[in-house]
Amino acid sequence: MTQENKAFGADVSRLLEIVTHALYSNRDVFLRELVSNGADACDRLRYDSIQNPDLAKEHSGYEICIDVDAPNRLVIVEDTGIGMTEEEMIDHLGTIAKSGTRALMEQLKSQGSAGAPSLIGQFGVGFYSAFMVADKVTVISRKAGSNDVWTWESDGVGGFITYQTPAEDAAKLRTTSGTRITLHIKDDASEYLLEEKLKRIVVTYSNHINLPIYVGTTEEEPVNTASALWMRPKSDITTEQYQEFFAMVSGAMGLDQPSVTAHWHAEGKIDYTALLFIPTLRPFDLYDPTRRHSVRLYVRRIFITDECEGLMYPWLRFVRGVIDSEDLPLNISREMLQQNAVVHKIRSSVAKKLLGDLDKLSRDDAVAFSAFWHQFGAVVKEGLYDAVEHREDIFKICRFFTTHSETGMASLEDYVARMKDGQDSIYYISGENVESMRNSPQIEGLKKRGLEVLLFKDTIDDFWLPVVMDFKGKKFVSVTKGAIDLSKFPLEQKEKAENDNDGKPEERAARAGLISYLSSKLSDRISSVRVSDRLTESPVCLVASEKDVDLHMGRVLKIHQHYEANAKPVLEINAAHPLIARLDEIAGNNADSGLLADAAELLYDQALIIQGEPVKDPSGFARRMASFLSKGLAA
Ligand code: ADP
Ligand code: MG
Numbered sequence: 001m002t003q004e005n006k007a008f009g010a011d012v013s014r015l016l017e018i019v020t021h022a023l024y025s026n027r028d029v030f031l032r033e034l035v036s037n038g039a040d041a042c043d044r045l046r047y048d049s050i051q052n053p054d055l056a057k058e059h060s061g062y063e064i065c066i067d068v069d070a071p072n073r074l075v076i077v078e079d080t081g082i083g084m085t086e087e088e089m090i091d092h093l094g095t096i097a098k099s100g101t102r103a104l105m106e107q108l109k110s111q112g113s114a115g116a117p118s119l120i121g122q123f124g125v126g127f128y129s130a131f132m133v134a135d136k137v138t139v140i141s142r143k144a145g146s147n148d149v150w151t152w153e154s155d156g157v158g159g160f161i162t163y164q165t166p167a168e169d170a171a172k173l174r175t176t177s178g179t180r181i182t183l184h185i186k187d188d189a190s191e192y193l194l195e196e197k198l199k200r201i202v203v204t205y206s207n208h209i210n211l212p213i214y215v216g217t218t219e220e221e222p223v224n225t226a227s228a229l230w231m232r233p234k235s236d237i238t239t240e241q242y243q244e245f246f247a248m249v250s251g252a253m254g255l256d257q258p259s260v261t262a263h264w265h266a267e268g269k270i271d272y273t274a275l276l277f278i279p280t281l282r283p284f285d286l287y288d289p290t291r292r293h294s295v296r297l298y299v300r301r302i303f304i305t306d307e308c309e310g311l312m313y314p315w316l317r318f319v320r321g322v323i324d325s326e327d328l329p330l331n332i333s334r335e336m337l338q339q340n341a342v343v344h345k346i347r348s349s350v351a352k353k354l355l356g357d358l359d360k361l362s363r364d365d366a367v368a369f370s371a372f373w374h375q376f377g378a379v380v381k382e383g384l385y386d387a388v389e390h391r392e393d394i395f396k397i398c399r400f401f402t403t404h405s406e407t408g409m410a411s412l413e414d415y416v417a418r419m420k421d422g423q424d425s426i427y428y429i430s431g432e433n434v435e436s437m438r439n440s441p442q443i444e445g446l447k448k449r450g451l452e453v454l455l456f457k458d459t460i461d462d463f464w465l466p467v468v469m470d471f472k473g474k475k476f477v478s479v480t481k482g483a484i485d486l487s488k489f490p491l492e493q494k495e496k497a498e499n500d501n502d503g504k505p506e507e508r509a510a511r512a513g514l515i516s517y518l519s520s521k522l523s524d525r526i527s528s529v530r531v532s533d534r535l536t537e538s539p540v541c542l543v544a545s546e547k548d549v550d551l552h553m554g555r556v557l558k559i560h561q562h563y564e565a566n567a568k569p570v571l572e573i574n575a576a577h578p579l580i581a582r583l584d585e586i587a588g589n590n591a592d593s594g595l596l597a598d599a600a601e602l603l604y605d606q607a608l609i610i611q612g613e614p615v616k617d618p619s620g621f622a623r624r625m626a627s628f629l630s631k632g633l634a635a
Contacts, residue, residue: 038081043081045082065078074184075134090162132189137154139152139153140179149164150162208244211226249320276295276319276320276321276350278319282375298324310338323346400428401455410454424475427477429455440610444534445533445535453479484534518600529573536576542571544569548569
């Protein structure tokens with residue numbers, strides 16, 4: 001027998017170190033992981049043998065058997081699945097290929113080993129979790145369609161060996177293919193040599209695995225229910241069973257609960273059953289663009305894939321669960337699924353149903369809905385440009401921060417219902433921070449006129465806005481862009497009185513001297529200067545010109561698409577502001593004053609700062625500021 005000693009991949013060594021040295025709050029999960037691998041292996045053989053029946057010709061049936069050999073301190077987990085070749089064992093058990101485990105490793109690296117126990121419990125470390133309870137693991141496997149039986153063996157520290165399995169050991173395999181994993185149980189893990197303990201773990205974590213799991217050689221009844229939960233009538237299923245199933249399909253393992261459980265059967269043009277969950281918490285890799293959704297596709301109870309890209313919209317990628325189709329052919333290749341018309345119909349029908357359920361949730365349980373929206377709203381909004389046919393339903397559940405309320409959020413319906421007479425636009429401002437948007441000078445004039453402004457804080461808002469344009473015929477209008485004519489909306493009474501104090505309206509409106517001075521002085525940075533409708537308190541602000549993208553959008557594009565906008569903004573001045581009035585006077589008398597030049601720079605810099613943009617010449621800014629301060633204090 002030839003044995004070859006091989007080193008683990010670098011990440012595996014590090015992971016195993018963490019796995020074996022961290023103190024586990026819950027080592028039970030090792031069995032969950034091995035059982036889930038066994039079930040996956042059976043599903044794969046079941047699927048492959050549809051195309052190639054020879055693979056399972058003399059196969060004895062799909063099952064997972066867990067045996068204990070207490071005197072020798074062994075736990076054996078065997079499945080009758082597809083099995084592995086030597087090469088597959090080296091690749092799959094000796095390196096970390098899987099993106100989920102790699103993402104977990106990244107988290108462990110950034111958090112240090114202290115977070116390991118809970119993270120491992122949450123995401124699982126797959127096969128390697130065997131080393132939490134075993135100091136040696138022997139894997140014997142026979143790949144379906146092959147006569148070779150290979151052994152992989154490791155102590156989880158010094159690499160692994162593989163060798164061709166001796167005939168007496170190969171004979172232990174139950175059927176024509178499958179994997180038999182022998183765990184040499186550690187001294188401090190003796191509890192796992194008790195069958196009762198193993199049974200309890202199976203019931204807890206693997207009850208709804210879709211094939212029988214036996215514990216103990218003499219058992220005749222499977223430990224688990226071994227049935228497709230989603231095919232049972234809703235009325236027969238308890239909340240606990242739903243939660244258990246969610247834990248299994250979400251990988252959240254009891255740390256999270258579904259916020260929405262949707263279980264329905266669709267009949268008619270398409271026929272399918274779905275049991276889907278929306279988690280309460282955002283998964284750690286929600287925004288990872290390579291992340292796939294995790295809905296498992298079955299065809300008439302046979303597992304096909306959990307990587308069917310066309311099955312769920314990317315903007316519903318947080319949904320977990322099972323879809324079981326009656327219409328798809330069993331022998332469809334995974335590649336063909338992506339463009340399959342039935343799959344696309346299911347996707348659309350599922351989206352419609354979930355959006356309807358969420359809309360209902362928003363009316364029935366505002367708190368739960370708001371929790372959902374904070375976790376996943378930004379993702380759902382991707383659908384506004386990604387799926388035009390669902391836009392209306394997505395808009396129904398969209399909620400935005402608003403000047404109407406300090407804390408609450410508004411739907412677009414709410415906004416439209418509150419619109420002023422003659423208002424035909426939905427006003428919004430976008431930015432990173434809700435509080436600074438609330439205080440932003442560009443919305444002063446709207447607030448004073450009682451016009452509501454929506455505060456868009458998600459980056460995604462800058463991407464759907466240019467595509468979507470309007471809601472029920474009401475255009476979305478950025479308050480930081482273009483001239484906004486607010487003259488038809490009167491200032492609300494109290495404000496009006498205050499505002500009338502400084503100067504006659506004609507005087508206020510003109511400020512021609514200052515405008516012409518600022519236009520030429522700042523001509524390299526701004527496209528024009530004009531008197532503003534939107535300012536009531538601040539002296540100045542910047543807005544984008546009509547033909548350009550809005551200022552925040554420009555910044556987002558710069559970051560995300562490395563697009564350098566060379567558009568110059570418009571400087572708007574508050575004609576009624578005493579400072580502007582005084583500067584206008586100075587400009588009228590002596591346009592060459594050094595004081596005026598400094599003031600122009602300061603006004604511009606101030607507008608930049610409010611906008612969240614860096615000041616181009618900070619030391620110049622500080623010098624001018626100091627000079628003005630000392631003049632002010634001396635007076
Ligand atoms: P995951 O199951 O998430 O892919 P694991 O660490 O649990 O990650 O397993 C790694 C890989 O090893 C699996 O993807 C599979 O290819 C292979 N594997 C593990 N256990 C088995 C098994 N019992 N039968 C066949 N292949 C297996
Ligand atoms: Mg696994």
